Amino acid sequence: MTLPLPRPVFDASTGSGGFGKLPEWDLRDLYPAPDAPEFTRDMGWLETACTDFAARHEGQLATLDADALLACVQDYEAIDVTAGRIMSYAGLRYYQNTMESERAKFMADAQDRITAFTTPLVFFSLEFNRLDDAHLDQLLSQNADLARYRPVFDRMRAMRPHQLSDELERFLHDQSSIGAAAWNRLFDETMAGLTFALPFEDEPLNLEAVLNLLTDPDRNRREAAARVLAETFDKHIKLFSRVHNTLAKEKAIEDRWRKMPSPQHGRHLSNHVEPEVVEALRNAVVAAYPRLSHRYYALKAKWMGLDRLQVWDRNAPLPMDAPRLVDWDEARRTVTDAYAAFSPKLAELAEPFFTQGWIDAGVKPGKAPGAFAHPTVSTVHPYVMLNYLGKPRDVMTLAHELGHGVHQRLAAAQGELLSATPLTLAETASVFGEMLTFRKLLDGAKTTAERRTLLAGKVEDMINTVVRQIAFYDFECKLHAARAEGELTPDDINALWMSVQAESLGPAFDFMEGYETFWAYIPHFVHSPFYVYAYAFGDGLVNALYAAYEDGLPGFEEKYFDLLSAGGSKHHRELLAPFGLDLSDPAFWDKGLSMIAGFIDELEAMED
Structure with a gap:
């Protein structure tokens, strides 16, 4: 059994952090x-x-x-x-x-x-x-x-x-x-044990809390967080390099014995997706970098009054945003209302997560970072893990993981062997849940400023889901190809990381010394090589699904629940045919990317 990967996103006695009573797993x-x-x-x-x-x-x-x-x-x-x-x-x-x-x-x-x-x-x-x-x-x-x-x-x-x-x-x-499981555990325990001392904090923080500071309104605090991350990662960089070298070599040996044509091929087989479909997705996203991330970050630099962005500005709140924390009750209400607006059945499926001990939400010492939904087995029910810190993005993470949970509940009826959904379709309900929540909030925006804040937040989330994850995928492809030629030094891996970061984020950024080590904390590279394209896959697919929903496709709700209930019992071609979607169409991915570009168009128009 492998737990799902966290989704890349203190009152120690209760984990409440002032957000109300946060639920814990039973x-x-x-x-x-x-x-x-x-x-x-x-x-x-x-x-x-x-x-x-x-x-x-x-x-x-x-x-x-x-x-x-x-x-x-x-x-x-x-x-x-x-x-x-x-x-x-x-x-x-x-x-x-x-x-x-x-x-x-x-x-x-x-x-x-x-x-x-x-x-x-x-x-x-x-x-x-x-x-x-x-x-x-x-x-x-x-x-x-x-x-x-x-x-x-x-x-x-x-x-x-x-x-x-x-x-x-x-x-x-x-x-x-x-083998790999032992190296995975070493990585997890090392990451969970890292502490970060900051001058404005009384006690050292864990990784999750420091990553959260990268979204702080105070630029000095963001910079301090980025620099302490770089400093700490550098102290452990030989260990992290050893983990990656060993796992990549072990995978290469097994792949050679199995006559796999590429390091990625095993992932494509397990996802039941054709390599050419993934390649079409990757190529479409990379070609779209200039009209997506490059264009958006240039706009963000203008909003922030900066000639150049630093890496600690990437997820910074906009200067016109009023900083606010969302308590747990409001987060729960926001997401369940959005789910119910689409279908009361969706909200009903989500309700037990809040009332039956199926969510563990608080940030606590030693708790794994990130967020995930784990389906357990088809005879029980899923459990959702969050590290809830009250940010608006945390509300979207709740919407995302609840989507997974609902999907897993529906698919469980297929039985244990047929319920597991390939990763490429496993992100469908989660990203759709996010989109429902975002659209409900956007429809309720009362001012242009509020609408701009919501649009910008969504664009940043989509860039993190699509652009950043495809850059991660390219990094992994380069890493495994380079490892096939011999042992990689930390500097070698750092250089591979920076080659994809500069390309994907674009010319608006300067990269501080030390950012080259930030590959070290990404758990996906360790736990599940080449997993990351599933996020971009899910986002593009959901954008197309949502467009069909907005266009009033007859019977959409019933078809959507049929898709989720199918689990792994059907191929993606069969599941998507009722929606008129075909992932093998090279133009398919451009439709989803155009939705992101359209949001950026609207943001640029607000500047006129």
Whole structure:
């Protein structure tokens, strides 16, 4: 089980920070406690179930008729549910306080045991992929319940050209907890343990709190935050370089053995998306840099009365903005009202997150930074993590993560194996939830200044989601290509980072000494290589979906819920056909980028 990646965005006793009572997770829907008999029972069941499954089915898949193969798949799915439930509980407890040794040990021990228990299952996908196509097609035609799993089988069989021997696959599975997972954990614990001393703060701050200062109205405080980040990252840069060098090399070795044509190919396979679709997205965004980020940041420099922007100005509030904090109740009301305006059903699906302990919102010592929605397993419910600091952007983060949560609730009806949505479509409901919230706020704007503030904030969020994430993707592509030529020094990685930053942010920026190390804190590069294009993918897709909604596409609401409820049971072509959308059309991505450009047009017009 891998927890979702945080979305890149103190009263220590309560985590409230003056925003009202912030909710905390109630994990008892997973297990009552770490030492609960239910946890011990499920661990014991899992060990026996895995052993029994292998004893019954290994070497036998080709002999099973349709009914027997269905029973086999359902047994596998039940094992997946229990293993996922255990690791969801262990992982979520750990993310609440990554600095507590007991929680770290509990998660590591659970992962080690589950890895050992499930090693006998490695045969299943390997043997399944050796089934003859005609034989499998015949079985699927004989049993409709088995045929439901075809999308799962298709994704498995897409890996056939890259499948290793049974012995090698077992070895890779067996050592997984001490390979990339161990480096991931080292990165997480190092980041969670960093402290930053600032002259205007009585106590050292954690990473999340310092990143939050980059949106402070006071430019001196923003600069101080940027410089202390650079100073601290530089002190640990050799460790972060070692993490990236090791993970990139490990991936390259496995990719070579699997005959992957590129470092990105495995991600595209897991996302069930064609490489040419991703390449079209990447090329469209890069070509749009001048009319998006370059143009917007030139406008922002003018608003701020600056000839040049510094990196600490990128997410600064506009000088005409009245600084304000949004308490939790207002944030909840804003998002749920926006959801309800689209569909009461959407608001109803979001309600239990607020009332049943499904959100952990406060900033607390040791808590993982960022935000995410974790689906746990299809038999329980999702949990949302935030680090709520009362900024307007935090309200959008709430809207985003609740969108994920609603999506995960709807998709759960597909069952464990079919509910997981490929990353490229997993951002659909989250970005759509943001758009609903933004549009409701924009419609309620009473003055031109308020409208400009909202538009500028949305443009900045979209640039961070589209331009910045594609720049991240290009950085990763360059990093993995360079690592294939040999070990990378910190200076080598720094240079790759700056090459994409200057290109994507544009000529309005100067880059302070030390900014070249800011690649170090991005968790996506460590946890899930090439994940980041999913954000840009989701934004472009949602812009096109929202345009269809605004244009009054008949039955949009029903079609939208059908899309979310499908989970991973359909390919993106089939899911988007009812909306008249085709991601393989090279012009598709320009439609979404034009929406961002249109917002900038409106902002420029306000200057006339």
